Amino acid sequence: MKRRLFLSGMSSLAFWPGPRGALAAQTSLGSEAFRNAGSRVRITSMKVFGVSLEPDSDRPYVFVKLETNQGVVGWGEATLEGKAGAVMACIDDFRDFVLGADPVQVEHHWQSMYVHSFYRAGPVMGSAISGIDQAMWDIRGKMLGLPVYQLLGGPLDPRGVRGYYHADSEDREELIRLRQTALREGISCFKSGLPEYYEWIGTRAKIERAVRHIQMLREGLGPEIDLAVDFHAKTSPSVATIICKEVEPLNLLWVEEPCPPENVKAMARIARRTTTPIATGERLIAPHGCRELIELGVVDILQTDINHVGGITALWKVAAMADASGISMAPHACEGPIGGLATLHVDAAMPNFLVQEICSGVRPGSKENIWAEWFGFPAMRMVDGRFPLPEKPGLGFELTEAALKKFPFGGTRPMARVSHEDGSVAEW
Amino acid sequence: MAELDIANVTWWALREPVSRRKYAVLRLEAKGGLKGFGEGGEASAADMEHVRQVVVGRSATAYAVAASQLAAAPRVQAAVNIAMLDLIGQFSNAPVYQVLGGPTRHHARALVSLEGNSDDELIASLKHLHSAGFRAFAVPLPPAPARNQGQAFALAVRNRLERLRAAADDADFVLDGAAALTPGDASTVAAALEKFHLLWFDEPCPMSNLAAVRKISDESAMPLGFGRFVEHAGEVQDALREEIVDILRPNLARHGITRIRRMAALAETYYTAVAPHHDGGPVGTAAALHLAASLPNFFIQQIPVPAAEADRQMRADLTSRPFETVKDGFADLPNGPGLGITVNEQALEKYRERAA
Numbered sequence: 061m062k063r064r065l066f067l068s069g070m071s072s073l074a075f076w077p078g079p080r081g082a083l084a085a086q087t088s089l090g091s092e093a094f095r096n097a098g099s100r101v102r103i104t105s106m107k108v109f110g111v112s113l114e115p116d117s118d119r120p121y122v123f124v125k126l127e128t129n130q131g132v133v134g135w136g137e138a139t140l141e142g143k144a145g146a147v148m149a150c151i152d153d154f155r156d157f158v159l160g161a162d163p164v165q166v167e168h169h170w171q172s173m174y175v176h177s178f179y180r181a182g183p184v185m186g187s188a189i190s191g192i193d194q195a196m197w198d199i200r201g202k203m204l205g206l207p208v209y210q211l212l213g214g215p216l217d218p219r220g221v222r223g224y225y226h227a228d229s230e231d232r233e234e235l236i237r238l239r240q241t242a243l244r245e246g247i248s249c250f251k252s253g254l255p256e257y258y259e260w261i262g263t264r265a266k267i268e269r270a271v272r273h274i275q276m277l278r279e280g281l282g283p284e285i286d287l288a289v290d291f292h293a294k295t296s297p298s299v300a301t302i303i304c305k306e307v308e309p310l311n312l313l314w315v316e317e318p319c320p321p322e323n324v325k326a327m328a329r330i331a332r333r334t335t336t337p338i339a340t341g342e343r344l345i346a347p348h349g350c351r352e353l354i355e356l357g358v359v360d361i362l363q364t365d366i367n368h369v370g371g372i373t374a375l376w377k378v379a380a381m382a383d384a385s386g387i388s389m390a391p392h393a394c395e396g397p398i399g400g401l402a403t404l405h406v407d408a409a410m411p412n413f414l415v416q417e418i419c420s421g422v423r424p425g426s427k428e429n430i431w432a433e434w435f436g437f438p439a440m441r442m443v444d445g446r447f448p449l450p451e452k453p454g455l456g457f458e459l460t461e462a463a464l465k466k467f468p469f470g471g472t473r474p475m476a477r478v479s480h481e482d483g484s485v486a487e488w
Numbered sequence: 489m490a491e492l493d494i495a496n497v498t499w500w501a502l503r504e505p506v507s508r509r510k511y512a513v514l515r516l517e518a519k520g521g522l523k524g525f526g527e528g529g530e531a532s533a534a535d536m537e538h539v540r541q542v543v544v545g546r547s548a549t550a551y552a553v554a555a556s557q558l559a560a561a562p563r564v565q566a567a568v569n570i571a572m573l574d575l576i577g578q579f580s581n582a583p584v585y586q587v588l589g590g591p592t593r594h595h596a597r598a599l600v601s602l603e604g605n606s607d608d609e610l611i612a613s614l615k616h617l618h619s620a621g622f623r624a625f626a627v628p629l630p631p632a633p634a635r636n637q638g639q640a641f642a643l644a645v646r647n648r649l650e651r652l653r654a655a656a657d658d659a660d661f662v663l664d665g666a667a668a669l670t671p672g673d674a675s676t677v678a679a680a681l682e683k684f685h686l687l688w689f690d691e692p693c694p695m696s697n698l699a700a701v702r703k704i705s706d707e708s709a710m711p712l713g714f715g716r717f718v719e720h721a722g723e724v725q726d727a728l729r730e731e732i733v734d735i736l737r738p739n740l741a742r743h744g745i746t747r748i749r750r751m752a753a754l755a756e757t758y759y760t761a762v763a764p765h766h767d768g769g770p771v772g773t774a775a776a777l778h779l780a781a782s783l784p785n786f787f788i789q790q791i792p793v794p795a796a797e798a799d800r801q802m803r804a805d806l807t808s809r810p811f812e813t814v815k816d817g818f819a820d821l822p823n824g825p826g827l828g829i830t831v832n833e834q835a836l837e838k839y840r841e842r843a844a
Contacts, residue, residue: 259761259787260734260735260759260760260761260785260787261687261688261711261734261735261761261763261787261788262685262687263660263687264660264685264686264687265658267685268685296734296759296760296761297734297758297759298688298711298734298735298759298760298761301709302682302685302709302711305682305709306683319759320759322757323757323758323759325731326731326758326759329705329731332706333706333708333709334709480593481595481818482593482594482595482596482597482818483591483593483594483595484592484593484784484786485592485784
């Protein structure tokens with residue numbers, strides 16, 4: 061029904077090959093070979109937008125817009141914090157993979173971008189692929205007249221996608237007020253962080269301040285609200301183990317990134333020594349980047365990010381791998397609203413979905429107001445503790461280039477660069 | 489660099505009069521007239537002859553070559569390594585840590601070992617060293633009466649630490665096991681002290697059997713320090729792979745700067761910190777502070793501070809100005825080219841250990 065509704069005024073037949081199977085320009089990999097199996101839609105242009113809500117933002121949004129010969133357009137997000145220029149250049153490097161391509165073959169193009177890049181993907185390439193992938197899914201959903209979560213077989217929960225906001229407070233009274241708001245509005249979960257930076261061995265004072273901080277969070281928010289604490293890889297396995305063990309009686313929903321992500325066994329050492337559930341994954345790229353973590357049974361929750369891991373295609377596969385090992389999914393989202401909305405579609409189709417992040421507070425700020433203005437609805441705001449599912453085909457929103465023009469690209473800016481008291485480099 | 493070719497090697501074996509702490513200072517004279525100093529452990533006459541064969545005629549810039557060729561004489565290797573880096577720094581008019589790609593930090597956190605046998609002696613030592621600026625202290629285990637200990641021993645350890653903490657509330661402690669316990673006892677002590685938040689438990693037992701040690705590391709969250717007795721980098725790799733070490737403690741007198749930097753590179757990929765073991769003299773301390781300012785994963789540097797005035801006087805005499813000073817728990821980096829210290833050669837002669 062929806063497909064028909066959406067396609068009214070547009071010839072749906074134009075999307076699919078006629079008896080002749082004859083198509084004009086066929087420049088991209090495989091589109092000639094696939095002419096009888098693919099669609100007639102071809103990507104005709106790829107535009108990349110750097111969007112800085114503040115001129116000095118460390119994470120200008122990197123948006124990808126694909127246009128087609130049939131008028132359907134798709135949007136995706138490739139925001140990579142601190143490396144906007146590199147991702148924009150990397151997306152441009154994929155121009156030959158995208159122009160002339162048939163957007164329905166998104167799995168095929170994902171493989172080509174990943175495999176034919178030879179070196180495999182780090183965060184820059186992973187983010188570039190993510191943006192293109194999301195835009196192709198958006199187009200395909202619109203062509204098929206279905207929201208992406210329906211293409212993926214969802215929704216598992218018709219009420220929407222359970223989410224959490226951030227509770228960055230060091231004040232008990234403020235936390236108690238937050239608790240009251242949450243109980244009133246149906247918000248079931250919050251996440252917060254650690255108060256300081258940590259060397260790889262912890263002094264007693266810092267460790268005890270960290271434990272007390274987490275205790276205060278729990279006391280302020282109360283027992284009914286789920287609480288996750290993001291260590292943000294600020295701690296070594298040695299320091300994280302001590303804190304995770306001390307806070308076991310608080311029954312946290314998870315501790316996130318208890319150590320940096322390169323050494324899977326080091327993280328496993330933490331998980332093995334505490335009952336506090338461990339979550340990680342926001343910096344991991346492609347299903348391949350998650351394989352060892354899943355295989356070794358290191359974590360309880362995976363948090364790959366749709367803007368870095370490789371878009372909808374890769375996030376869905378990571379979730380499938382995690383499910384087979386009893387691992388839940390709580391995808392990371394701390395960039396722009398396109399990736400945020402895209403991730404809701406995948407979440408809605410994950411049997412092992414736990415909760416969805418958005419880097420926002422209980423009250424919308426200027427960022428959230430700008431998003432609402434762009435899309436005409438309060439994007440990534442929860443109702444009764446859940447993000448409503450977009451109903452329109454594709455990713456489920458309309459966005460104009462004109463809306464973005466008010467926020468020109470302010471250039472690439474570094475993420476926070478922080479130090480220990482002796483001036484040495486600290487994890488942020 | 490002909491100017492940095494080594495022309496002459498001299499060696500002074502030294503011993504502090506009261507603590508009996510032994511170390512040796514080595515001087516390399518380069519053709520261009522620069523003199524570089526290093527510190528190592530004890531060495532035999534045969535070791536010194538081997539050193540002359542390897543280094544005379546070789547440029548100080550070939551310090552990595554010398555390090556591998558002197559592997560059979562590790563204690564002099566360490567001294568040669570430090571002295572060669574001192575020469576390069578003097579030649580380049582740069583501190584050694586700049587030669588090595590630092591500074592990675594502008595101060596180095598300091599650790600000192602408490603001296604004494606009884607709790608009361610240790611508390612006196614703590615108060616003295618705390619007023620000297622130290623905030624992190626290594627505490628010896630009480631003597632273990634039998635091969636395996638019961639609850640009395642665990643309580644004695646705990647009591648010792650609680651009394652020390654009561655004497656200095658802002659202090660951090662390392663429990664020094666000196667590899668004296670069995671792995672089983674070490675695990676009991678580690679678990680009993682888990683919530684005491686020591687910096688770490690150092691050498692809780694011998695590192696000889698990794699599977700036995702792994703049990704300690706699996707049974708508690710107590711950070712473990714190992715490395716004082718390590719001879720080869722491969723042992724460090726084994727310890728890291730077996731996940732037994734939270735802080736790596738390679739011995740400065742055995743490895744010098746370059747070999748410890750290579751071990752630190754292994755530790756970095758395990759998010760494991762490095763705190764070089766140093767129980768030698770002031771030239772070694774200077775080298776250790778340069779090493780600290782060259783490493784990303786340095787945590788703390790042990791600085792020996794003898795209790796006896798005669799020993800402290802000897803250390804002060806060995807360099808032109810005292811620099812083993814600590815403020816609010818941190819040591820300043822030495823200034824100036826090379827090691828940034830001037831070694832007093834008359835003092836080396838004065839304190840040279842005479843054959844008995």
